[in-house]
Amino acid sequence: MNKPNNKRSRDTDEAIIRAAFEIMVGKSKPVSKITVREICELAEINRSTFYAHYTDVYDLFERVEQQIAKMFAETITTNAQIGGMQAVIEGVFTFIGGYKEFYQLYKETNRMPSIIRIMTQPFEKKVQQIKSIDYGHGIESEMAYHFDFLSAGVGSMITLWLDTGCKETPHELYEILLREYGPHSLLNTWSGGQVFSDWKKG
Numbered sequence: 001m002n003k004p005n006n007k008r009s010r011d012t013d014e015a016i017i018r019a020a021f022e023i024m025v026g027k028s029k030p031v032s033k034i035t036v037r038e039i040c041e042l043a044e045i046n047r048s049t050f051y052a053h054y055t056d057v058y059d060l061f062e063r064v065e066q067q068i069a070k071m072f073a074e075t076i077t078t079n080a081q082i083g084g085m086q087a088v089i090e091g092v093f094t095f096i097g098g099y100k101e102f103y104q105l106y107k108e109t110n111r112m113p114s115i116i117r118i119m120t121q122p123f124e125k126k127v128q129q130i131k132s133i134d135y136g137h138g139i140e141s142e143m144a145y146h147f148d149f150l151s152a153g154v155g156s157m158i159t160l161w162l163d164t165g166c167k168e169t170p171h172e173l174y175e176i177l178l179r180e181y182g183p184h185s186l187l188n189t190w191s192g193g194q195v196f197s198d199w200k201k202g
Helices: 005-027 036-043 047-053 056-096 102-110 112-131 142-163 170-181 186-192 194-201
Strands: none
Touching: 005 036, 005 047, 005 056, 005 102, 036 047, 036 056, 056 102, 056 112, 056 142, 056 170, 102 142, 112 142, 142 170
16 A cells, blocks of 8 residues: 655554564464464554555565565666676575575465566566577477576575575585586486486396
8 A cells, every 4th residue: 555655654664574574484374374463563553554554464475575576686687787697697596595584484385486486577578588599409499498497497496505504605506507507417417427327227
């Protein structure tokens, strides 16, 4: 809902958001179980103040998602202009690492696909352009397969990274990704190595 753009309103907004996430973290509650009453009690506001900012709890979390997605898009766009693909990939991990508590919560509540989809919406036109590129091997949708494979792989890396406490640096993760697509990739190693020959014998 519309509200005055002043410091008091912003402070109240931040208190509402902080309370909502404290409930989600501290009580391990999914969004569907969090009530306006709980948020108001923790934020020390009345219900009318909450409804002056948001229509309901779902509206609150949806707008937080959109704000995070907007910041993500701005960061990645800037990185792409400055440092190309390496800066983009490292920027993805840097951004997520900076908000790891937020993403960990969404992962635990099975909402990660939703937030990833929202985050990538600003790049949808560019994604479709990439997918339509002719790779030159006579397969019309080949680039789309490659792009979706890469996207799914990065998504899985993000999930594992969060699960293991974000120990690796964004640059180390980028180097892992490079090795996955280089001459030392797992697929390349397997295709010319002992694994498949052992399967054939077995």
